[in-house]
Amino acid sequence: MKKVLTGNFTAAYAATAAKVDVIAAYPITPQTTIVELLSEIVADGKLDADFVKVESEHSALAACIGAQAAGARTFTATSAQGLALMHEMIHWAARGRLPIVLANVNRAMAPGWSIWADATDSVAQRDTGWMQVYCENNQEVFDTILMSYKIGEREDILLPTLVNLDAFFLSHTSQVVDLYDEKTIDSFLPKYNPKIKLDEKSPCSFGALTAPDHYYEFSYKIQKAHESATQVIKEVGKEFGKTFGREYGLVDAYKCDDADYILINYSTIAGTAKDAVDRMRDKGIKVGTLKVRYFRPFPYEEIKSTVSNAKKIGVIDRAVSYGQEGPFFNETKASLYGKTTPMYGFLAGLGGRDVSIKDIESMVDYMKTNDPENKIWIGVKE
Amino acid sequence: MSKNEKNKYEVEIKGAKDMPSMPASLGSMKYNKTASWRSIKPVIITEKCKNCMICWKFCPEPAILPTTPPTIDYDYCKGCGICVVECPFDAIKTEKEGK
Amino acid sequence: MIEIRFHGRGGQGAVKASDILAMAAFEEGKQVQAFPFFGVERRGAPVTAFTRISEEEIRIHCYIYEPDILVVLDPSLIGAVPISKGLKPNGKIIINTQKNPGDFSFPDAESPQIFAVDCSSIAVKHGLGSESAPIVNTAILGAIASATKLVKIDSVMQAIKERIPVKKEKNAIAAKETYENLQK
Numbered sequence: 001m002k003k004v005l006t007g008n009f010t011a012a013y014a015a016t017a018a019k020v021d022v023i024a025a026y027p028i029t030p031q032t033t034i035v036e037l038l039s040e041i042v043a044d045g046k047l048d049a050d051f052v053k054v055e056s057e058h059s060a061l062a063a064c065i066g067a068q069a070a071g072a073r074t075f076t077a078t079s080a081q082g083l084a085l086m087h088e089m090i091h092w093a094a095r096g097r098l099p100i101v102l103a104n105v106n107r108a109m110a111p112g113w114s115i116w117a118d119a120t121d122s123v124a125q126r127d128t129g130w131m132q133v134y135c136e137n138n139q140e141v142f143d144t145i146l147m148s149y150k151i152g153e154r155e156d157i158l159l160p161t162l163v164n165l166d167a168f169f170l171s172h173t174s175q176v177v178d179l180y181d182e183k184t185i186d187s188f189l190p191k192y193n194p195k196i197k198l199d200e201k202s203p204c205s206f207g208a209l210t211a212p213d214h215y216y217e218f219s220y221k222i223q224k225a226h227e228s229a230t231q232v233i234k235e236v237g238k239e240f241g242k243t244f245g246r247e248y249g250l251v252d253a254y255k256c257d258d259a260d261y262i263l264i265n266y267s268t269i270a271g272t273a274k275d276a277v278d279r280m281r282d283k284g285i286k287v288g289t290l291k292v293r294y295f296r297p298f299p300y301e302e303i304k305s306t307v308s309n310a311k312k313i314g315v316i317d318r319a320v321s322y323g324q325e326g327p328f329f330n331e332t333k334a335s336l337y338g339k340t341t342p343m344y345g346f347l348a349g350l351g352g353r354d355v356s357i358k359d360i361e362s363m364v365d366y367m368k369t370n371d372p373e374n375k376i377w378i379g380v381k382e
Numbered sequence: 383m384s385k386n387e388k389n390k391y392e393v394e395i396k397g398a399k400d401m402p403s404m405p406a407s408l409g410s411m412k413y414n415k416t417a418s419w420r421s422i423k424p425v426i427i428t429e430k431c432k433n434c435m436i437c438w439k440f441c442p443e444p445a446i447l448p449t450t451p452p453t454i455d456y457d458y459c460k461g462c463g464i465c466v467v468e469c470p471f472d473a474i475k476t477e478k479e480g481k
Numbered sequence: 482m483i484e485i486r487f488h489g490r491g492g493q494g495a496v497k498a499s500d501i502l503a504m505a506a507f508e509e510g511k512q513v514q515a516f517p518f519f520g521v522e523r524r525g526a527p528v529t530a531f532t533r534i535s536e537e538e539i540r541i542h543c544y545i546y547e548p549d550i551l552v553v554l555d556p557s558l559i560g561a562v563p564i565s566k567g568l569k570p571n572g573k574i575i576i577n578t579q580k581n582p583g584d585f586s587f588p589d590a591e592s593p594q595i596f597a598v599d600c601s602s603i604a605v606k607h608g609l610g611s612e613s614a615p616i617v618n619t620a621i622l623g624a625i626a627s628a629t630k631l632v633k634i635d636s637v638m639q640a641i642k643e644r645i646p647v648k649k650e651k652n653a654i655a656a657k658e659t660y661e662n663l664q665k
Contacts, residue, residue, distance in 0.1 A: 004513060111404060136542075168516070168519040169542050172519070173514060272540070272541045274541075382397045418523060421492075421525075
């Protein structure tokens with residue numbers, strides 16, 4: 001069933017379709033409408049879930065952790081300052097191997113006080129062990145939330161997922177979304193059934209003291225889970241394609257095969273980049289765009305194989321790691337270690353500034369006429 | 383503050399060089415005339431007013447001056463309507479803010 | 482893909498209009514996208530909203546810089562705000578006004594086609610808003626349907642009834658009236 005929905009409403013409907021058992025969230029612009037709609041859906045009896053009203057984002061994730069540990073499928077949502085407030089619990093959820101799904105509306109960190117699109121909030125969580133995926137459009141938000149439960153809940157994965165959508169450019173933008181039908185979704189996503197859970201019939205303790213004898217191996221297991229995830233994500237993405245007609249992978253390559261210039265990007269900029277590529281190809285420039293969906297686990301092989309024939313590579317980041325460079329640029333460069341292809345680190349759109357087709361064309365122009373630079377601030381007024 | 387007193391920190395910002403290191407609004411908040419926020423305008427009905435000063439006490443801005451009777455400072459009044467609700471004598475009415 | 486940019490003031494319903502236009506096109510099987518300019522909003526302050534309509538999936542996600550169509554709910558914005566910036570050559574401009582198309586000039590637009598429709602009077606006639614603050618967003622949708630042929634008036638009326646919470650019939654009729662007025 002197709003509807004015209006904002007990104008936020010789409011996320012709420014996805015959690016509903018996934019038949020989550022517990023929702024605990026705290027409002028923050030521009031995430032609020034996700035939780036408001038979910039509270040209505042639960043109040044109307046359309047979703048049989050426990051909606052826990054908490055007093056902060058830290059408590060929201062803590063509540064999800066407790067519920068998930070007891071065997072419930074949980075969902076939460078937040079943004080920027082809220083995600084930062086949850087940080088301690090973010091570590092807990094991943095290290096506790098609890099496949100929670102969190103819809104994060106990518107919003108700039110304060111100060112300056114900004115409610116607009118910026119990826120700094122989620123990038124700052126990249127070391128915590130969560131899987132992280134960036135959505136280009138509202139349909140992808142819906143599909144990714146469903147897939148994240150299936151992927152995360154696999155016995156060999158058991159990892160939480162941060163599903164990112166750009167503030168306003170997706171959260172408050174209406175697009176056509178196919179919500180499929182309940183029967184097909186239920187057949188794709190079975191009930192959550194963990195082997196280890198808090199159950200008085202079979203007692204256990206979670207998150208106990210772990211001496212150096214074993215902590216190291218638990219850490220190793222989390223990394224191994226991420227490595228398995230690169231395969232599982234592709235498997236589930238293929239299965240999703242067979243079931244619903246839309247296939248997904250770790251990345252999404254558009255016109256990269258014969259491209260001289262390849263732009264690597266994520267979120268809504270990836271969508272605009274596809275139109276920009278078509279426009280530049282009309283002018284005779286062989287450009288391609290490679291959208292990175294998963295930042296964690298990082299898609300080394302997919303990036304390497306896609307850009308193997310490119311003459312120049314540019315990465316567009318909507319965040320910067322101060323004192324270094326754009327995070328996706330930095331990690332992409334690392335994954336291509338040994339390659340001599342010139343690489344350019346573009347910074348654009350931070351704090352919600354719009355990134356237009358002209359801006360993207362200017363990046364290719366820059367690559368054509370300049371030596372590689374690590375930090376090219378598009379549109380900055382110095 | 384005189385009607386046209388300007389904030390001496392007000393500068394034209396052309397780029398990063400003109401900006402302070404952190405988003406700070408330099409100069410007193412008195413230069414920020416929040417009158418434009420209003421869509422309804424409270425008006426004190428002086429015949430009904432008993433000078434109890436409850437409106438002055440509750441105004442969050444504060445945009446009510448402790449005169450006799452109290453006067454609303456329309457340079458700053460944001461039209462929140464709290465004074466209208468709190469006045470025990472219904473001595474404040476609301477008008478639609480002119481276009 | 483057709484790109485439409487709406488210009489109004491806070492409280493006039495420009496954002497709702499962009500949304501309803503998208504709904505109407507969706508009813509006809511098109512791919513759509515609708516969103517407002519994301520800034521700080523105040524009643525009376527200029528508001529910009531965007532709608533994209535296409536046969537194919539819409540991938541672009543930035544603001545509209547080269548619209549095909551402009552919709553002006555409040556003509557006092559002309560001159561105050563760069564309304565026609567980027568309008569494609571022969572682009573259509575639909576203005577809510579009692580004046581005539583010839584009374585307007587857009588120096589930075591190349592041969593625009595101007596449509597002048599008195600949506601305010603029609604809105605007031607059907608009890609939508611007041612004399613001093615008529616709510617013209619639904620009436621102007623009828624004018625858009627007629628001037629651009631992007632959507633059928635029936636789809637517009639259907640979308641109005643779905644998306645407008647009160648006075649559904651009156652809003653739909655206002656759209657139909659402007660549509661028929663412009664057809665003449």
